[in-house]
Amino acid sequence: MKSVRDLDVSGKTLFIRVDYNLPMDDQGNISDDNRIRATLELITYLIEKKSKLILASHLGRPKGGRDKKFSLKPAAVRLSELLNMPVAFAEDCIGDAVKKQVQALEPGQILMLENLRFHEEEKKNDPDFSKALADLCDVYVNDAFAVSHRDQASVTGITRYAKSSAAGFLLEKEVRSYYDSVEHPKKPLIVVIGGAKVSSKLAALENMLKFVDCMIIGGAMANTFLAANGVDTKGSMIETDLIDTASGIMAHAREKGINLLLPSDLVVADRFDKDAQSRTVSLNEIPDGWMALDVGPESAKRFANAIASAGTIVWNGPMGVFEMGPFAAGTQAVADAIAGSSAFSVVGGGDTGLAAKQCGITEKVSYISTGGGAFLHMMEGKVLPGVAALE
Template sequence: MKTLDTLDLAEKRVFMRVDFNVPLDKQRRVTDDLRIQAVLPSIRKVVDAGGRLILASHLGRPKGKVAEDFSLKPVGEYLSRILGKPVQMAPDCIGAAVEALVSKLQGGEILLLENLRFHAEEEKNDDAFSRQLAALADVYVNDAFAVSHRAHASVHGITRHVPLCAAGYQLENEIKYFHQAMEAPQRPLTMIIGGAKVSSKIGVLENLLSKADHLIIGGAMANTFLKVQGKNVGKSLVEDDHMETATNLLERAKQKGVKVYLPVDAVVAPKLESGTAIKEVDIDNVPSSDLILDVGPKTIEIFKSVLKNSKTIVWNGPLGAFETPPFHKGTFSVAEFLGSLDALTVIGGGDSAAAVRQAGAADKVSYVSTGGGAFLELLEGKTLPGIAALEECSQRS
């Protein structure tokens, strides 16, 4: 696909789909700007090249209705501050008023459109709506990996009606690092898969069995695997309706020669709450009245010994209830360890990205993805609609 560096952007109307779906506090202030920071290189490239930049994003789930709580105005103000230049705010994302603002844009100026999801047609991938968005653009740039698994108008439909398409730097990086890690990895390739439920990652686990050399399983989803091995996991979260799935996955891993590592000890407590009494116990000695809420110190050392000898590591999903101290230690310890390794280390989005940032290791690993669901779908081996549409448009133009 075409990239920003291959285009002449001077005076062009550059419609850039970004992901400014960032958290805001009660005062409507940005509390985490990771996704904004991720697209700054693309924004600066267009501005410095003299392009007329039109930024488009969604925020939250307004369900096709205008709602002040979901306005992008605070994001525009924040972006203006960190760029040190004005960011105009449009009253909508389509219509005569928006078209007038776009027509007045000068080279190097920025216009932020209002929330795309104020229109139900966005999520419906409505063709007429897609055409209205495309009418604003000479060039379409997708720099919103986190929504590229959605066939929405601003991600998918618009590409059918613009003369030129390209990937932004952030999207380019997401594809590059994923390819290096999963399609052409240096081996051994170790996958760390955590999180709450096996059911949400069946497709991921099945796909990884044909790619990984080692598979580390943690988080609450490990409880289901432990239970099928006859372990007592107390009152921990278990998906009893996926016991057969877990059994089959373990058997297939054995057949394919993929070594699976499960917790050998755990941090347990009677409830998920800071300040509650905790115990470190071997996995064979989990009290029936307790919950497994983190991996234990022996497990951490085993995981580290595997990771130390790996050339490529991909991590998606925390190893414990890291949001509630003291159940963060397993996740944070592994995050810090990854930052010390001479290996390609790619962190999946969502909770994994948040945990690595909180552990202070985000700038020490190779790459932290901005996409949760999109990253998961790539791990499942799926083609993302937004990327497929971008490739098709690039080839056509």
């Protein structure tokens, strides 16, 4: 990738694709501004270079055009507060009015565009829409890792028409952290994979067998692997159509000498509810109709002991329903083990990033990705379309 650091951007107009898809409360206030803060290094650098900045993002999933609750105006206000300088706001992302606002920019000034997804052409990667975005700038910069697995107008389409394209600091950092942790790791490489479904991470599981020394599997997806080992998981969520696939993954791991760890005890409940009856049981003691909602303390200890030997750790997916207090202990134990390790540690975004925050380890790991889907896309061994478009 060409880096924005490699370009002469002084006095140039830069179109920067950021990811300001921010969580909002019921009153329309930003509840977490970390995605804005993640871009401040790049924005500050470009302000010092006297560039003229256009920031563009999507927010949510608006249907049928403009929807005030998905406006990016609160993001512009919050960015202005963080930078302690004005951030102008455009009521659209293309059109004559937007062009006039861009033309009025002075070096070091910022204009934030309205939600790209107010135009359905964004997700469709429409060529005319892509060109209209590119016509606004001298240089296109992708600093939105979290959407770089999408083939959309502001991610890939715009690069076909922009005079020059480059990667921003955050995108560079994300891609580098993946290659350092997976394809060129300090050994042993231990991967912790959890979450709900094998199907959502099947490609990642299969690809990671090329690299890992130890694979720890927890969360509801572990139930399918346990079922493949003959365990009756009773009312637990399993993917019956993937039991044979899970058997194949375990067989492949054995062939390669990879230590694949599954839960040996479980925290089960009589229903999916934080107030449900719950207990810790061994694998052959699950009551009829009850479901596994977390790994048990024995499993958590085994997982933590394995993590202690790591040279590199990649974590993607919680060990249980961490959002519910009675079923958060397994995830907390794994998080604490990762935080206590001296290994290079990378936490996948999305739910795993939320889990890391809830467990209080965000300052104790090497890197937390800003994009769950994009991080998983790379774990599957795939090239991100947004990165390929810059090459």
